[in-house]
Amino acid sequence: MTVEDGYFVCEAGALLDGGKGVRFPVIAFGQPATGFVVRYDGKPFAYLNRCAHVPIELDWKQGDFFESSGLYLMCATHGAVYEPDTGKCAGGPCRGGKLRPIPVVERDGGIWWQPDDMVRAPRDNTAIQ
Numbered sequence: 001m002t003v004e005d006g007y008f009v010c011e012a013g014a015l016l017d018g019g020k021g022v023r024f025p026v027i028a029f030g031q032p033a034t035g036f037v038v039r040y041d042g043k044p045f046a047y048l049n050r051c052a053h054v055p056i057e058l059d060w061k062q063g064d065f066f067e068s069s070g071l072y073l074m075c076a077t078h079g080a081v082y083e084p085d086t087g088k089c090a091g092g093p094c095r096g097g098k099l100r101p102i103p104v105v106e107r108d109g110g111i112w113w114q115p116d117d118m119v120r121a122p123r124d125n126t127a128i129q
Helices: none
Strands: 007-011 022-028 031-040 043-048 089-091 104-107 110-113
Touching: 007 022, 031 110, 043 104, 043 110
Parallel strands: none
Antiparallel strands: 007 110, 022 031, 031 043, 104 110
16 A cells, blocks of 8 residues: 555544544644544544644543543533534534544545645654555
């Protein structure tokens, strides 16, 4: 596989609907950051781990992105709530905001993310060959 095929995040079975997400390293807007992927309604969705309200990481503990019902992603700091399938603000101080999506696919039993113009892979993050 080539870099164009994407970067491996985790085995597909590691993501359960409304369950823990998996973080992965990225370079966002030229700075080290993290992305995360969760499963919702049977599909993987990935975002830059940065709240639209204040640019801080969302997770409560590493990998905890969903609030208790498993229906919304929630920022641990200020309670901004996001739709997991669109990243759109659903309540709280993120009014009109949206999480920055990262292209992601599920294939060959794994979850893979694809860099774009704003989110790139760190130099030490290599595609699975």
